[in-house]
Amino acid sequence: MAVKSIFISGVGGQGTILAGKVITTALVNLGYDVKMSEVHGMAQRGGSVITQIRYGDRVYSPLIEKGRADVLLAFEKLEAARYVEYLSPEGTLIVNDLEMPPASVLVGKEEYPADIVERLKEEIRNMIVVDAVGVAKECGEIRAQNMVLVGVLARVMDWPKDAFVEVIRDVVPAKYVDVNISAFERGWDMGML
Amino acid sequence: MKKAFLTGNEAIARGAYEYAVSFASAYPGTPSTEILENISKYPEIYAEWAPNEKVALEAAAGASMAGARAIVSMKHVGLNVAADPLFTLAYTGVNGGLVIVTADDPGMHSSQNEQDNRNFAPFAKIPMLEPSDSQEAKDLIGEALKISEMFDTPILFRTTTRVSHSRSVVQLGERKSLEMKPYSKNPEKFAMIPGFARKRRLNLKDRLAALEDYSEQFPYNRIELGKNYEVGIITSGISYQYVKEVFGDEVSVLKLTMTFPLPKKLIAAFAEKVKEIYVVEELDPYLENQIKAMGFKVKGKEVIPEIGELSPEILREKLKGEKPGITFKPYAQLPSRPPVLCPGCPHRGVFYVLKKMKAVVTSDIGCYSLGVLPPLESIDSILCMGASISMGHGFKKAFEANGKNATVITVIGDSTFLHSGITSLMDAVYNRSNTINIIVDNSITAMTGHQHHPGTGYNAKEEPAPAVSLEAIYRALGVENVVVVDSYDLKAVENAVKDAMKYKDGPSVIIARRACALLKGKGPKGLYAVNEEKCRKCKICLRLGCPAIQVKGDGVFINPLSCVGCAVCVQVCPFGAIEKAGDE
Structure with missing residues (x-):
């Protein structure tokens, strides 16, 4: 199988690392060669964070090139706009309908673009906007927004659902398993273009 | 065989386990921290956090001399701290295998410089291996230990x-059982007085020649012939x-894994097969310069950047002339999102107070380095671990020597102070420096992800350990003006600084103490909100x-999902408009 690339962007603290762990564990279990690159250290402190995942028969680079990601999974709108140049013209953008203003906006020095979703919709053929926070709240745990988004991604990529449910059982602390599985399943239901 | 999906760091830890390492030491530093963290999970290996990299390497050297297989890990700048023992260890050699892991940070994701530590290998005259993925990282720990023992070298x-920090699939093996090597006293090898060192220096020359022969037949140095013999790439x-991502098997590749000493004959054999050679390497022209010095004609840094990280994209552009295809960039400029101090961070209030003081503020390496950014903007200089106190001392003495009056305040974290701030403060006491030294004590090594240090009361395996007392250290150093304040109490911090400004009999120390807000069970509790009627x-x-x-x-509005209840903002509001809105 040709190598596929999933680019995840978000804000430090949103659970992108756990999302990456669930996705890659499932892909490894499915027998693919997989590589993932994460960001640690100072950059994690509420900054812009990215996780890059590549899988297929044989993967060399853990890094994705601009214009070559099959999916950009953005946990926040500004972080969708920032990294959308990594998306291939045929790729799918999954964006969490969430605004997290960075410090410069919080203090009124810069403006958060008001039209991100509209601008992206004009150009991107395949785009899914998800209120992951709202859905996660309904599931009973706002922090499960990451699993909602993983659910959408899994459906878009046509990955087997069971493989993910199994991994969530393995990697999520016991008392959050049910909430995370229901968040994943709600996301799965929304992953149709 | 069992397989796992490991980061390079986890794979190195696994390698240490499988290849019978029994001693590991480190000081945390991105991107190396998780090596020791993961090693400490294996009960078979003694693992410790050392106060700094020099101590870590010296302890590992002792373990190796005793006959155990030992590993020490650090970030690139950590090896500068450990350079003193490193260079002489090359002379003494080892008993049990000794592996020194340096994790470099091209692009400075979380570092103050991007030095290329490959240069240390020829400088210190010790062999070097470079893995390219997690499987190699694990396997090469075994090779490294073998080479270390075979050639009697770190x-x-x-x-x-x-x-x-990349994950890839790794085949796991079992831990090899290996008896510790016998120890016998041998001062001519291990006690480097000049007379003995001169002999070891000659021995070192022969060792490097033997290592070069080994590098020639080391199976991880290999030629991968491609469809095309026109272009060869050494990397x-x-x-x-x-390179493989961008070219696949279009070109021929010489993959070097033992990158010191270099296999001259293998390079010659590769040069004979291909017409034109490019050297593709991140940062310095390390391979390029050595290969050129051997007399081969190669291209390198005239096409490949020497600043920052490489990527497949850069290689595609520089070597193939291909730019990324159509990409969508909807905004020419977006608000940046740099890292920030977390909600409830105890450092925030300290920098808020310092910004109001007319003072030179020298600071240090840690989360609190972020105090340099707006809106706190309180820091004048940051150099390296421990430098805040000594730089501040230099500032103060230079001002005084030239008749200028200025307040100099230094800011250092607890872990960084124990790493290399103690001798700096000793200098300030001994030379009567009237600096104000604030230790922002959040009781953990925070930036690298909450590692213990000698002051926390726990060791690397999370077992209770003796806690070094900062107050006792200050007393022992002879600092007479020491106060302890709560970092969340802005008035107390401000008064402490103002009182210290009046003190002229040597350095003052202010311990601004409050646990990192992210520490489980130790962060603040509560929720605050803006009373819109009172807010002006x-x-x-x-x-x-x-x-x-x-x-x-x-x-303004306080986001209830982010607020952790530190109440620092309550003290800043002149109109009492920020009020308690909950207990959780």
Whole structure:
């Protein structure tokens, strides 16, 4: 199988690392060669964070090139706009309908673009906007927004659902398993273009 | 065989386990931290956090001399700290295998410079291996230990951020059972007085020649012939993966894994097969210069950047002339999102107070380095671990020597102070420096992800350990003016600084103490909100740079999902408009 690339962007603290762990564990279990690159250290402190995942028969680079990601999974709108140049013209953008203003906006020095979703919709053929926070709240745990988004991604990529449910059982602390599985399943239901 | 999906760092830890390492030491530093963290999970290996990298390497040297297999890990700048023992260990050699892992950070994701530590190998005259993915990282720990013992030398094991923090599939093996080597006293080998060192120096020359022969037949140095013999690429580490990504088997590749000493004959054999050679390496022209010095004609840094990280994209552009295809960039400029101090961070209030003081503020390496950014903007200089106190001392003495009056304040964290701030403060006491030294004590090594240090009361295996007392250290150093304040109490911090400004009999120390807000069970509790009736929309609270406080319309709003209840903003509001809104 040709190598596929999933680019995840978000804000430090949103659970992108756990999302990456669930996705890659499932892909490894499915027998693919997989590589993932994460960001640690100072950059994690509420900054812009990215996780890059590549899988297929044989993967060399853990890094994705601009214009070559099959999916950009953005946990926040500004972080969708920032990294959308990594998306291939045929790729799918999954964006969490969430605004997290960075410090410069919080203090009124810069403006958060008001039209991100509209601008992206004009150009991107395949785009899914998800209120992951709202859905996660309904599931009973706002922090499960990451699993909602993983659910959408899994459906878009046509990955087997069971493989993910199994991994969530393995990697999520016991008392959050049910909430995370229901968040994943709600996301799965929304992953149709 | 069992397989796992490991980061390079986890794979190195696994390698230490499988290849019978029984001693490990480290000081945390991105991107190396998780090596020791993961090693400490194996009960078979003694693992410790050392106060700094020099101590870690010396302890590992002792373990090796005793006959155990030992590993020590650090970030690139950590090896500068450990350079003193490193260079002489090359002379003494080892008993049990000794691997020194240096994790470099090209692009400075979380570092103050991007030095290329490959240069240490020829400088210190020790062999070096460079893995390019996690499987190699694990396997090469075994090779490194073998080489170390076979040639009686410490060995450098160099990774970069993209090797240390990328995950890939690794085949796991069992732990090898290996008896510790016998120890016998041998001062001519292990006690480096000049007379003995001169003999070892000669021995070192022969060793390097033997290592070069070994490098020629080391199976991880290999030629991968491609469809095309026109172009050959010599590469190592993560750059190898980028080359394969971009060229596949279109070109021929010489993958170097033992990158010191270099296999001259193998390079010659490769040069004979291909017409034109490019050297693809991140940062310095390390391979390029040595290969050129051997007399081969190669191209390198005239096409490949020597600043920052490489990527497949850069290689595609520089070597193939291909730019990325159609990409969509909807905004020419977007608000940046740099890292920020967390909500409830105890450092925030300290910098808020310091900004109001007319003072030179020298600071140090840690989360609190972020105090340099707006809106806190309180820091004048940051150099390296421990430098705040000594730089501040230099500032103060230089001002005084030239008749200038200025307040100099230094800011250092607890872990960084124990790493290398003690001797700096000793200097300030001994030379009667009237500096004000604030230790922002959050009782953990926070930036690298909460590692213990000698002051926390726990060791690397999370077992209770004796806690070094900062107050006792200050007393012992002879600092007479020491006060302890709560970092959340702005008035107390400010008064402490103002009192210290009046003290002229040597350095003052202010311990601003409050646990990191992210530490489980130790962070603050509660929730605060803006009372809209009392708020006059002056926005002074925004000067704290707290991510929980946001502009809303023409006023402000405290995001209840972010607020952790530190109540620092309550003290800043001149109108008492920030009020308690909950207990959790």
